[in-house]
Amino acid sequence: MRIPASIITLVAGMALVLAGFWAANYSNLLPESASINAPVYDELFKVLLAIGTVLLLGMTGLVVFSLVRFRRKEGDTLDGPAIEGNLSLELFWTVIPAVVVLFIGIYSYDIYDRMGGMADLNGHGAMHASEQLASVRTSGPQDQERIWGGIAPTGDSNVLPVEVTALQFAFIFHYPMQNITSGELHVPTGQMVELRMKANDVIHAFWVPQFRIKQDIIPGQTTVLSFTAKKSGDYPIVCAELCGPYHGGMRSHVVVQEPDGFDAWIEKNTPATLS
Numbered sequence: 001m002r003i004p005a006s007i008i009t010l011v012a013g014m015a016l017v018l019a020g021f022w023a024a025n026y027s028n029l030l031p032e033s034a035s036i037n038a039p040v041y042d043e044l045f046k047v048l049l050a051i052g053t054v055l056l057l058g059m060t061g062l063v064v065f066s067l068v069r070f071r072r073k074e075g076d077t078l079d080g081p082a083i084e085g086n087l088s089l090e091l092f093w094t095v096i097p098a099v100v101v102l103f104i105g106i107y108s109y110d111i112y113d114r115m116g117g118m119a120d121l122n123g124h125g126a127m128h129a130s131e132q133l134a135s136v137r138t139s140g141p142q143d144q145e146r147i148w149g150g151i152a153p154t155g156d157s158n159v160l161p162v163e164v165t166a167l168q169f170a171f172i173f174h175y176p177m178q179n180i181t182s183g184e185l186h187v188p189t190g191q192m193v194e195l196r197m198k199a200n201d202v203i204h205a206f207w208v209p210q211f212r213i214k215q216d217i218i219p220g221q222t223t224v225l226s227f228t229a230k231k232s233g234d235y236p237i238v239c240a241e242l243c244g245p246y247h248g249g250m251r252s253h254v255v256v257q258e259p260d261g262f263d264a265w266i267e268k269n270t271p272a273t274l275s
């Protein structure tokens with residue numbers, strides 16, 4: 001008995017979708033999730049991984065199947081049949097990828113918006129280019145510095161500000177309220193942290209894989225990055241922009257502590273004030 005091709009296609013398609021679902025939910029490729037910002041990103045990652053798995057297995061499977069099934073038969077020295085055009089097949093492989101790419105584009109935009117990436121950074125709505133230029137011209141050193149990109153803190157909860165300086169090849173963290181300068185970042189769980197980031201020399205990038213956040217740090221253009229850690233631990237800070245010969249060594253740590261432990265660290269490191 002021959003099984004009809006449509007049934008085989010249907011079963012193969014269902015197997016592919018199941019494989020994609022499995023890869024997205026059970027392959028566990030991401031590092032642990034240690035910030036409240038992570039789930040939004042992970043949602044996008046899962047969808048992309050599912051689509052990627054279906055495409056990889058489907059296309060590789062079809063190629064391998066065709067290699068075996070349509071290989072040259074013993075003693076066959078003739079040319080292959082001249083096949084020209086197949087409208088339904090061409091529509092199929094044009095429309096489906098177009099829909100998938102469009103979906104990924106719109107969905108990614110939505111995720112970036114939910115991560116806070118589309119929010120106003122300077123608190124006065126969107127500006128036209130001419131207004132921007134005017135505001136840059138009239139800004140004196142006393143004006144609040146302009147933020148050029150990143151993710152600003154949301155809500156009016158009490159935010160912990162930290163100034164980040166990136167240079168070849170280190171990150172320096174400064175706590176303006178407590179006047180603490182540190183080579184590693186300490187933050188409490190459950191409190192939003194706002195990093196204001198500057199570069200002294202070339203472009204660097206601040207990346208904590210366990211927080212799922214990354215932001216370029218650009219000379220002359222302050223950027224901002226906000227996050228709320230949720231799980232205490234010690235996580236790597238990685239420079240994610242090729243910044244010179246020791247770029248690979250440009251690493252630091254973020255130490256996430258329960259609020260009590262964090263307060264103790266602040267207490268211990270606050271410089272004694274001379275009176």
Ligand SMILES: [Cu+2]
Nearest residue numbers: 204239243250
């Ligand atoms: Cu760097």
